[in-house]
Amino acid sequence: MAVETKRLLTTSKAISEAIAMEMERDPSVFVMGEDIGTYGGIFGATAGLLEKFGPERVMDTPISETAFIGAATGAALSGSRPIVELMFVDFFGVCMDQIYNHMAKIHYESGGALNVPVVVTTAIGGGYGDAAQHSQTLYGMFAHLPGMKIVVPSTPYDAKGLMTAAIRDDNPVLYMFHKGIMGLGWMTPNPRATAHVPEEAYTVPIGKADVKREGRDLTIVTLSLMVHRALDAADELAKEGIEAEVLDLRTVIPLDREAIVASVSKTRRLLVVDEDYRSFGLSGEVVSTVIEGAWGRLERPPVRLTYPDVPIPYSRPLEQFCLPDRDKIAAAARQLMA
Amino acid sequence: MPSNETLREMHHQMVRIRLFEETIQKAYFEGKTPAFDIAAGPVPGEMHLAAGQEPVAAGVCAHLRSTDAVTATHRPHHVALAHGMDMKRLAAEIFGKDTGLGHGKGGHMHLFDAATNFGCSGIIAEGMPTAVGHALAFKKQDRDDIAVSFFGEGAANQGAFHESLNLAALWKLGVVFVCEDNAWAISVPKEKSTAIANNSDRAAAYGIPGVLIPDNDPVAIYEAAGEAVARARRGGGPSLIEVKTDRLFGHFEGDPQLYRSKQEFALIKERDALRVYERRLIDTGVMTSQDAQATWDRARAEIGEAIEFARSSPYPEPASALLHVFA
Numbered sequence: 001m002a003v004e005t006k007r008l009l010t011t012s013k014a015i016s017e018a019i020a021m022e023m024e025r026d027p028s029v030f031v032m033g034e035d036i037g038t039y040g041g042i043f044g045a046t047a048g049l050l051e052k053f054g055p056e057r058v059m060d061t062p063i064s065e066t067a068f069i070g071a072a073t074g075a076a077l078s079g080s081r082p083i084v085e086l087m088f089v090d091f092f093g094v095c096m097d098q099i100y101n102h103m104a105k106i107h108y109e110s111g112g113a114l115n116v117p118v119v120v121t122t123a124i125g126g127g128y129g130d131a132a133q134h135s136q137t138l139y140g141m142f143a144h145l146p147g148m149k150i151v152v153p154s155t156p157y158d159a160k161g162l163m164t165a166a167i168r169d170d171n172p173v174l175y176m177f178h179k180g181i182m183g184l185g186w187m188t189p190n191p192r193a194t195a196h197v198p199e200e201a202y203t204v205p206i207g208k209a210d211v212k213r214e215g216r217d218l219t220i221v222t223l224s225l226m227v228h229r230a231l232d233a234a235d236e237l238a239k240e241g242i243e244a245e246v247l248d249l250r251t252v253i254p255l256d257r258e259a260i261v262a263s264v265s266k267t268r269r270l271l272v273v274d275e276d277y278r279s280f281g282l283s284g285e286v287v288s289t290v291i292e293g294a295w296g297r298l299e300r301p302p303v304r305l306t307y308p309d310v311p312i313p314y315s316r317p318l319e320q321f322c323l324p325d326r327d328k329i330a331a332a333a334r335q336l337m338a
Numbered sequence: 339m340p341s342n343e344t345l346r347e348m349h350h351q352m353v354r355i356r357l358f359e360e361t362i363q364k365a366y367f368e369g370k371t372p373a374f375d376i377a378a379g380p381v382p383g384e385m386h387l388a389a390g391q392e393p394v395a396a397g398v399c400a401h402l403r404s405t406d407a408v409t410a411t412h413r414p415h416h417v418a419l420a421h422g423m424d425m426k427r428l429a430a431e432i433f434g435k436d437t438g439l440g441h442g443k444g445g446h447m448h449l450f451d452a453a454t455n456f457g458c459s460g461i462i463a464e465g466m467p468t469a470v471g472h473a474l475a476f477k478k479q480d481r482d483d484i485a486v487s488f489f490g491e492g493a494a495n496q497g498a499f500h501e502s503l504n505l506a507a508l509w510k511l512g513v514v515f516v517c518e519d520n521a522w523a524i525s526v527p528k529e530k531s532t533a534i535a536n537n538s539d540r541a542a543a544y545g546i547p548g549v550l551i552p553d554n555d556p557v558a559i560y561e562a563a564g565e566a567v568a569r570a571r572r573g574g575g576p577s578l579i580e581v582k583t584d585r586l587f588g589h590f591e592g593d594p595q596l597y598r599s600k601q602e603f604a605l606i607k608e609r610d611a612l613r614v615y616e617r618r619l620i621d622t623g624v625m626t627s628q629d630a631q632a633t634w635d636r637a638r639a640e641i642g643e644a645i646e647f648a649r650s651s652p653y654p655e656p657a658s659a660l661l662h663v664f665a
Contacts, residue, residue, distance in 0.1 A: 030478065056478070062508065067501035070467020071474050074485070077457065078407060078475035097464050097498075106457065110450035111441035112662035114457075146663050170665040 009197040010183025012044030014156040015121075018163035019046065019083060021201045023053055026081060029167060032059040032068055033085030033121075042087055043123050043182050065095035072118045073103045073172075081167065086122040089176065090133050092141075103172045104147030115170045119163075124152075125178040125225055125275060127323055128187060131314035137224070137307075139274070140281025142174055143252045149173045149206055150252040154181055154227035156195045158250055161204030169206060178275075180225040192228050209256035211263065215245035218269035218336055221260055221286050223249040226273045226324060233329035242337055244271075252282065260286060261293035268299035269336050273324050278306040305332045340400070340560050342624045348400055348556050349619055349630070352392035352612050354637040355416045358425065359387040359587070361641050362415070362432060366591045374592050380433055380649070383445060388416035390554075390586035393611045394518050395420035397559030398486060398579075401567040407472030407485040409465035410458040412447045417488050422454045425640060429648035436658075437651040443662065455483075463489055463496035466515070470502050473511035473570075484512035484570040491580075492523030494537040503578065507544040512570035514563065515578045520585035525597040538580035551581040554611040584611065 009017065023029045031046055037060040040047035050058040061068040065086060072082040086092065092099065099120065106116050126135025143150055149171050153159040159177065166173040183193035212227055213234050220230045227248045234244040247263050249256065264270045270290050274283040283304040290302055305324045313319050340348070362385065369379025376382065388395070391413070399420035402408065410417040418428055423439075431438025432446045439451050447460035455472070459465035469487035476483045493499050494517060506513040517537045521528050534540070541548025547569070549562045559581055566577035584606045588595045619625045625633075 028478075062504065064501045064505055066464075066498050067467045067470060067505040070464070070498070070502075071471030071505065074407070074409075074468035074471020074473075075475040075478075076471070077468070078455065078472045078479075078483075080475040080478060082471075094497075097461055098467055101461055102459060102464065102468060105448075106450060107665055108662045109440050109444035109448040110452075110662075111439065111443050112665070113440070113452050114450050115665045149664070 006196045007199060008194050009156050010194050011153070011156045011159045011177065012047065012182040012184065014160040014197045015045045015163050015177065016047045016049060017197070018160040019167070020049060020052055022164060022167040023049070023057060025201070028079060029081045029083065030057040030059065031083045031085070032061050032072070034061055034063055034087050036060060036085050041085065043177065043179055044184060045085065045121055045177060065091060066098055069095045069120065070098035070102060073098065073106065073116055076116045076118045077106070077114055081117045083119040083121060083167065086120055088134050089122040089124045089138050090136050092138070100145050100147070104145060107171065108147060116172050117170045118172045119166045119175050120172065121175045121177065123179050124176045125180055126312050126319060127180060127225070129314060129316060129319065132311040135312040137176070137276045139176070139252050139276045143282060143285070147172065148253065150176065151206055151250065152176045152224045152252055153250060154224050154248050155192060156183070156197045158204050158210070160197050161202050162206065162250065164201055165203040165206050168203065173206070176224070178225040181228070190228060192231070204250065207251050207254040207256055209259035210248045210250055211245060212248045213244065213246040215243035215267065217243045217267060218271055218333055219245045219247055219263040219267045220271045220273055220329065220333070221247045221249065222273040223252070224275065226275050229324060229326050230273055230329055232326040233333065236326065236330045237333055242333060244333055255285065255289070257289045257293060260289050264290050264294045265297045268297050270298070270302040271329070271332055271336055272302065272304045272306070273329055274304065274306040275324060276307060277309050278304065279309050300336055303332055303336050305329060340557060344400060344560070345557070345619055345624050346629070348396040348560065349616060349625070350633050350637070351396040351399070351420045352556065352615065353633050354640060355392045355395060355419050356389055356612055357634070357637045357641050358415060358419060359389040361645055363387055363587065363591060365645065376592065382434070385446060385591040386413040386589065387587045387591065388413045390584035390606065390611065391518055391520060392416055393554050393556035393559055393615070394488070394516060394581045394583055397556045398514070398516055398563040400560055401563050402486065403483070404454050405481070405483045407455040407469060407483070408488070409469040409485070410456070410488045411462070411465060411490060411493070412458070412460045413490070414447070414449055414458040418449055418451070418456055421456055423449070423451050423456055424453070425644040426647040429644040430651050433648040433651070434653065435648055435651035436654040437647070441658065442654045463493035463498035465489065466493070466498050466502035469513055470506050470511060473506065473513045474509065477511060482571045484514065484567060486514045486516060488516045488518060490523065491517055491519035491521070491528050491537055492531065494540065495531060503541070503544045503546065503576065506576040507546050510573065510575040512573065513576040514566040514570055515576060517578065517580040519580055519582050522585060522589065524589040536580060538578055541578040546575060547577045549577065549579045551579065554581060554583045556611065556615055584609070586610070
């Protein structure tokens with residue numbers, strides 16, 4: 001009789017484990033960023049690395065994103081494979097030139113001659129009262145600009161596999177982790193943020209979405225923390241006889257359009273749940289993908305449940321009003337089925 | 339004092355840069371007369387030429403090897419050539435040809451060359467952090483290669499300048515920061531943009547050596563760079579060198595330069611560092627005027643070949659625009 005042994009890790013531990021294993025495997029990998037050493041990363045993504053690898057490979061930086069993110073590009077061009085942390089994605093404004101005019105464009109500008117293998121890790125998302133400058137997801141903002149892959153894990157398993165894949169990738173990869181999936185003791189508990197993670201190294205392929213729950217009646221396309229919200233909603237809906245399929249994108253760039261079209265072709269109904277701003281972004285791209293790829297299969301016009309086009313407010317009732325959640329997802333699904 | 343051979347080689351570099359820039363200038367205006375249309379002719383887009391700034395490139399790059407990283411600016415040709423970039427592939431890139439460094443994808447402000455570890459950025463000061471990163475990688479890899487970051491005086495008021503100096507100083511990285519002060523940030527003179535007279539003084543804020551070369555003299559630049567490069571190579575950390583140089587042409591070609599006076603044009607023409615330097619080498623017996631002429635002839639032939647290569651090369655396949663977004 002097979003005995004199933006579970007190796008339960010939080011998402012943040014899964015991420016730091018992946019980094020540690022790649023650092024052991026490849027001496028050219030190193031980590032730098034604000035508070036990633038002694039502190040272990042504000043969201044724990046680099047916990048324990050300093051003790052294991054020392055300050056030469058786990059480097060606390062000054063609050064100087066332009067310099068150290070730009071330095072990651074230079075180091076990558078000269079043979080290193082840096083992992084560099086932008087503490088909150090919202091801080092992109094002070095260093096976006098280094099990310100998008102340099103890191104993301106040099107491979108193209110060089111006609112493919114030079115590679116820039118950098119992983120930029122960054123914390124995203126709100127729901128805990130951190131207001132307008134520390135709560136955004138900004139998927140659409142980054143995904144709009146070509147040259148960087150973007151991965152957005154939702155589970156500990158995917159987090160480890162996507163981090164391993166990102167480090168081994170020869171392109172710049174933006175690795176966005178939602179604070180609400182990390183399993184941090186100081187965030188609202190999320191039971192899915194702790195799960196079995198295999199001990200050995202493995203990759204989750206970049207560019208492949210994952211059906212987190214199968215269903216016949218509608219497809220909920222979503223990512224990151226909203227996967228958890230969608231799964232909660234799907235459990236509610238199942239009690240009413242509605243079987244929702246939850247498709248976790250896992251990667252924004254390149255977007256797994258095939259998986260989106262395949263799922264919606266089956267269920268004939270699309271609900272996009274996106275914590276990012278509504279307009280000109282990810283939710284619209286998913287809808288376009290379905291219109292282009294599954295037009296004739298659609299039973300109903302697609303529905304989007306997103307963050308509205310407003311800066312993220314501080315006060316709890318204001319923020320909660322704006323955020324998609326389980327009940328709003330379930331309500332939108334019911335409407336789509338009606 | 340550099341050897342006579344080095345003095346002659348710097349002269350050679352300066353000559354080929356000057357001729358290259360003059361040749362590109364002529365090519366740039368093909369198809370752009372009588373009415374100037376920036377998109378027309380064999381060389382479209384903005385064109386920033388570095389005539390007058392040759393001493394900085396020649397004096398600094400004389401100390402470098404091809405594995406040293408160099409980052410330059412929107413005005414990069416002089417540095418690229420002095421650091422050993424293949425002139426044919428440079429010219430072909432400027433002409434947008436498939437044989438160019440980036441197969442026509444980069445253009446003259448975005449030159450990247452693995453063979454000489456060269457890169458540049460069209461965004462003011464933003465090439466500097468990359469140089470810091472090259473030096474960081476060299477340190478991690480226990481190499482004694484160094485990084486040199488060229489930038490203009492206009493860049494010294496950007497955050498990236500200060501962040502880069504701080505980080506390089508903090509981590510004691512082998513970077514030589516070279517400020518080419520040509521006095522003009524497009525049309526804004528330095529005294530209207532910068533709170534102090536000499537950016538080299540800003541080195542003190544980061545606890546690193548700051549050297550001022552007041553006169554665009556290739557020998558003085560060579561000597562200051564020699565010290566800074568040696569210091570960087572032996573793990574002594576970064577330095578800042580500031581050179582008061584001259585931009586003989588406009589900010590970009592087609593710039594009417596109404597902001598510059600007739601006196602200034604006369605002055606910079608009269609003190610043209612290349613002519614002054616050449617005269618000095620002849621007067622001090624380092625070379626004869628026949629040697630000088632031979633150098634010009636040699637450079638002219640090299641440039642003729644490079645431009646011919648660029649002109650006769652094919653354009654890239656249009657749909658190749660979609661390639662090389664990802665490795």
